[in-house]
Amino acid sequence: MTDLRFDGRVAIVTGAGHGLGRSHALELAARGAKVVVNDLGGRVDGSAEGGADGGEPPAAAVAAEITAKGGWAVSDTSDVSTEDGAESLVDAAMDRYGRVDVVVNNAGILRDRSFKNISVGEWDAVIGVHLRGAFLVSRAAFGHLREHGYGRIVNTTSPTGLFGNFGQSNLAAATMGVVGLTKSLAIEGASYDVAVNVIAPLAYTRMTEDLLPAESAADLAPKHVTPVVVWLAHEDCPSTGEIYSVGGGRVARVFVAEGPG
């Protein structure tokens, strides 16, 4: 792991203003990648954050963090759930760095609601960011990823994308859709060495902090998920069309602690 380098490579990481995406962006940059740090800057609850009140948008803060350490980064505030946003994100990578090698689709939102009460808006919003966003950014980047005989897409789902969950029918449908997208794109990309995989991480982030016990924050820190992304993004990794469940060991420990005697 320690010797995996990305010098000369260009990576797009969506939803990288916080949590998992930020961790992936920092690590890829530390390993030599030029990183396009995308985040539309909205909060998980949909309210605005950054910019308007004079505060820095989170994508810009992460890009500044990278460049302060001597790395390469540019920020982007496109909304990946829109066709124009996805295209302008990939255009930003091409304009600034001239190529795209890695796409990490990490942008996400939650609109949890019991199935009895879920609105069409709550359904569409989650499908829009997770499934439509992964589709749109992958489609915009796919031609560029095929150009150099090496391209990697890492799509992000969640345990809900494996098992379903109460109050998350929208997220389950979106993330299981991402699995279908991934497997089909893996087949279409195979002859160009464009590899496409899914991670299903359980991490303690702004998105999940209300759902997980606070004492799980260390075990479920984003930094435990990032090495899997680094490996899947690297040209030496032969995996494609696979699903990686990354849970920080937390789930197994809970089962051991609470199982029958």
Ligand code: ADP
């Ligand atoms: P996690 O680390 O689990 O992905 P976070 O809430 O920390 O959870 O990060 C998700 C990020 O995705 C947030 O920073 C959010 O602003 C970003 N995001 C949500 N929707 C979009 C979108 N449509 N386009 C770009 N970024 C988005």
